[in-house]
Amino acid sequence: MSRLSISKAAHIIMPWHRLIDRLEENHRGSQKIGTTGRGIGPCYQDKYGRWGIRVCDLIDPGRFERRVQDVLPYKNAVITKVFGGEAISAADVLEEYSSYADVIRPLVAETSQMLMKAVEEGRSLILEGAHGSLLDIDHGTYPYVTSSHPIAGGATVGTGLGPRDITDIVGVAKVYTTRVGEGVFMTELHGDQGEAIRRKGGEFGTTTGRPRRCGWFDAVAVRYACRLSSCSRMALIKLDVLTGMPTVRVAVAYELDGGRTTEFPQDTETLERVQPVYEDLPGWTEPVEGARRMADLPKNARAYIDRLQELCGTPVWAVSVGERRDQTIIAG
Secondary structure (H helix, E strand, C coil): CCCEECCCCCCCCCCCHHHHHHHHHHHHHHHCCCCCCCCHHHHHHHHHHHHCCEHHHHHCCCHHHHHHHHHHHHHHHHHHHCCCCCCHHHHHHHHHHHHHHHHHHHEEECHEEEHHHHHHHHEEEEEECCHHHHHHCHHHHCCCCCCCCCHHHHHHHCCCCCCCCCCCEEEEEEEEEEEEECCCCCCCCCHHHHHHHHHHHHCCCCCCCCEEEEEEEEHHHHHHHHHHCCCCEEEEEHHHCCCCEEEEEEEEEEECCCEECCCCCCCCCHCCCEEEEEEEEEEECCCCCCCHHHCCCCCCHHHHHHHHHHHHCEEEEEEEECCCHHHEECCC
16 A cells, blocks of 8 residues: 555646746736746636646546536636737647546545544644745735645645644744745845855755745744744754854844834735844854754854744744754754
């Protein structure tokens, strides 16, 4: 039995999704979102517009052909009449996707039922979220967001499990802040320090290879993210990347319209007006890659972690000091 299962209810990214993604992004011009161009946003649009084609459609040849014939004329009208693009051939789609169906058909299952049964049997499940909290479609820096809910609440929506089935929520944050694509970034570094973090941390997009924007740790944003997901504990990663910096900065508040706030504004235009209020902490030069206990870390590195924990209001459970599995310190 395969250890990989694919939900019958999962929506399929079709060729028109990828094409429309690129056409829409080009149409936005200077207001582009910075999408990956992989068709994810348009696929979500079809999901909620009830045009979507799902895995359960794909694995049934007759049903899949009917769905393509139902949907494609409308999509081709959008492609050709709105954007001036070239129409997509139904025959080409059916030929290409039939080969995909043959590969995944043995893997398709009622995954929500599988997970429910595992919970009933007392088994432990690990659910991993994608993206970051500020890319949440409702609670992120709209419109520079993704199309889903990359917060803890999205785990129940995506899996079919109930909210009370989630018993522990671990928030993962880098010890500095990054962003891919467009959108407001309050603590972004534009000079040599930002480039140094990018190079040392390997901060390039997993899907696109685009350089990630890098900046200082934003405690206002991370505290907001921890609250959004009711994080039980937090894992701080990439501590080794900051080694060698004489000073490390943390945004502890925002200056906004003559006042100061420690709350994260949900309006993007408001966020564009904020200025971060920094607290400077002494850096460390001692290497941390060999540390296996918190006591092994340099004094200033431990003080930095303690301060982030205090500002975010969430206990630090683990700290990573390198890429290898044995380079994660369990703090408590």
